[in-house]
Amino acid sequence: MSVSTAAIDSSVCAPLPVLGQDVTVPLVTGGEVTYAALDYAASAPALQRVWDDVAAYAPYYGSVHRGAGYLSQLSTDLFENSRRTVAEFLGCRADDQVVFTRSTTDSLNLLAAAIPANCQVFVYETEHHASLLPWRDAQVTYLNAPRTPGQAVETLERALADRDPYGPALVCVTGASNVTGELWPVKELAAAAHAHGARIVLDAAQLAPHHPVDIAELDVDWVAFSGHKLYAPFGSGVLAGRADWLQAAEPYLAGGGASRKVARRADGGVDVDWHTTAARHEAGSPNVIGVYSIASACKALTEAGFDSLVAREQELVSRVRAGLAEVPEVQVLSLFGDDAPRVGVISFVVRGWNSSHFAAALSAEYGIGVRDGLFCAHPLVRTLLGSEPQDPGECGAPEAEPGERSLNAIRVSFGAGTPDEHIDRFLRAVTELVREGAQWKYRTEDGRCVPDRGEVARTV
Numbered sequence: 395m396s397v398s399t400a401a402i403d404s405s406v407c408a409p410l411p412v413l414g415q416d417v418t419v420p421l422v423t424g425g426e427v428t429y430a431a432l433d434y435a436a437s438a439p440a441l442q443r444v445w446d447d448v449a450a451y452a453p454y455y456g457s458v459h460r461g462a463g464y465l466s467q468l469s470t471d472l473f474e475n476s477r478r479t480v481a482e483f484l485g486c487r488a489d490d491q492v493v494f495t496r497s498t499t500d501s502l503n504l505l506a507a508a509i510p511a512n513c514q515v516f517v518y519e520t521e522h523h524a525s526l527l528p529w530r531d532a533q534v535t536y537l538n539a540p541r542t543p544g545q546a547v548e549t550l551e552r553a554l555a556d557r558d559p560y561g562p563a564l565v566c567v568t569g570a571s572n573v574t575g576e577l578w579p580v581k582e583l584a585a586a587a588h589a590h591g592a593r594i595v596l597d598a599a600q601l602a603p604h605h606p607v608d609i610a611e612l613d614v615d616w617v618a619f620s621g622h623k624l625y626a627p628f629g630s631g632v633l634a635g636r637a638d639w640l641q642a643a644e645p646y647l648a649g650g651g652a653s654r655k656v657a658r659r660a661d662g663g664v665d666v667d668w669h670t671t672a673a674r675h676e677a678g679s680p681n682v683i684g685v686y687s688i689a690s691a692c693k694a695l696t697e698a699g700f701d702s703l704v705a706r707e708q709e710l711v712s713r714v715r716a717g718l719a720e721v722p723e724v725q726v727l728s729l730f731g732d733d734a735p736r737v738g739v740i741s742f743v744v745r746g747w748n749s750s751h752f753a754a755a756l757s758a759e760y761g762i763g764v765r766d767g768l769f770c771a772h773p774l775v776r777t778l779l780g781s782e783p784q785d786p787g788e789c790g791a792p793e794a795e796p797g798e799r800s801l802n803a804i805r806v807s808f809g810a811g812t813p814d815e816h817i818d819r820f821l822r823a824v825t826e827l828v829r830e831g832a833q834w835k836y837r838t839e840d841g842r843c844v845p846d847r848g849e850v851a852r853t854v
Contacts, residue, residue, distance in 0.1 A: 407702040410694070411442035412625065412811035419761045422834050422845045427761035430816035434623070435572050435739045435807035436765055438603055440687070441625040447690040448628075448683055458680055459651065459673075473682050476689035477672070483692035484617055484634050485608030491637040493672045494630060494685050498599040499524040501618035501633035502566070504675055505595060506532070508643035513562040516553055516592070518546070519773040520573075520729065525566045525597040525618075526773070532564075539777045542730055543579040547586055554590035563592035569601030573771050573778065573805070575711075575739030576730050577605070584613045595635070599623050603809055604707060604737035606700050609635060621684060625810065626691040630684030633675075641670045645677060652677035695810070703810050707738050710808055710817055714740055717821035723747075723828050727778040727803060738812070741769070741805040743779070744828060749802045750843040755832040758845045760823040762816075765805040775803055 456465030506528035540546035616635030753766035
């Protein structure tokens with residue numbers, strides 16, 4: 395998998411309209427500024443197109459699958475058409491299923507509950523916790539962080555060669571790192587998995603919003619992603635792929651919608667005939683608006699021209715990396731090196747700064763929203779920072795005081811809705827903070843670094 399790094403004329407591919415693009419926020423130094431949302435990797439802002447589609451549907455909202463009324467029938471059609479839209483967006487094969495969930499985490503926990511008994515699971519330590527942790531009832535092999543894409547494939551091949559060749563096996567891998575943004579060799583890893591009789595699930599939470607994902611072309615067995623990272627933040631996710639393990643497993647949740655027929659037995663018990671379609675794992679009243687918002691986002695990205703969106707994002711990636719490289723105190727985190735293809739997710743540390751302090755100053759003094767911490771990928775960030783596994787550090791709750799080094803990093807992330815001005819302001823802010831220091835004093839409060847009201851650190 396590769397992406398183009400060719401720069402394009404920004405006027406040809408303008409940022410897609412998103413909610414919140416005109417929101418202003420107060421600065422601790424006085425006045426207000428338009429908010430620069432540079433935390434897409436956590437939750438991307440909703441596309442205006444998605445919001446408009448949902449608003450147009452809202453008056454027609456009705457129960458799904460179980461209502462005879464017009465609005466119920468309309469909502470059911472919308473729900474199932476959304477399933478088809480997502481299947482097309484992902485390049486699903488004819489016999490693949492699209493199951494709607496709450497998130498990537500929910501999708502991977504669903505799959506973990508559906509894997510056969512005695513399944514061996516292989517997962518890199520570089521994974522987000524959503525794909526690192528769900529496999530509690532399986533025999534799990536955690537693979538060390540590779541330093542090249544080729545090493546990732548070799549590591550997997552060695553591990554699979556040593557496994558029990560007769561039992562089921564599953565490989566879980568990210569498509570794009572939520573820490574470094576680097577693209578993983580998904581197609582090559584899928585080939586290695588299948589050559590050794592294993593299946594593979596792709597965590598596409600960070601890949602799908604930035605790059606086309608085609609299940610058939612990549613030859614993966616399942617794909618999982620979240621709506622709230624795909625410009626559709628309404629608490630829905632997707633697990634798409636092979637149906638056999640899902641059909642053979644007990645329903646993820648037991649209840650209405652998952653059951654096709656329920657009858658009392660003569661002995662007083664209950665017999666249940668479960669659905670064999672995606673409904674088997676969609677018990678309860680579904681999040682129709684969340685599902686429709688995902689489908690709307692899929693359509694919007696496709697119609698905007700994914701190739702152009704990718705090319706513009708690569709231009710922004712190049713600008714950010716070049717700007718950070720001009721500040722010697724900044725260390726950008728990477729597994730595969732500077733030449734590795736990546737999406738708009740970049741993490742870094744600044745020498746002499748607590749990352750939480752730096753992120754707080756970006757917010758309070760420049761109106762820039764980024765993320766700091768370990769990004770729910772603790773083993774990976776510890777590896778990238780060269781720390782020992784037992785070193786202190788906690789996702790989103792650093793203990794170090796402002797100015798002290800801490801085991802955490804800063805992450806800037808962007809995408810289809812990011813204006814050039816936000817990138818320019820971010821790079822200017824990094825340079826000014828490193829060279830001149832923060833204008834304000836900060837303190838740690840409830841594990842977070844916050845401005846100390848009324849305490850000016852320097853005059854402008």
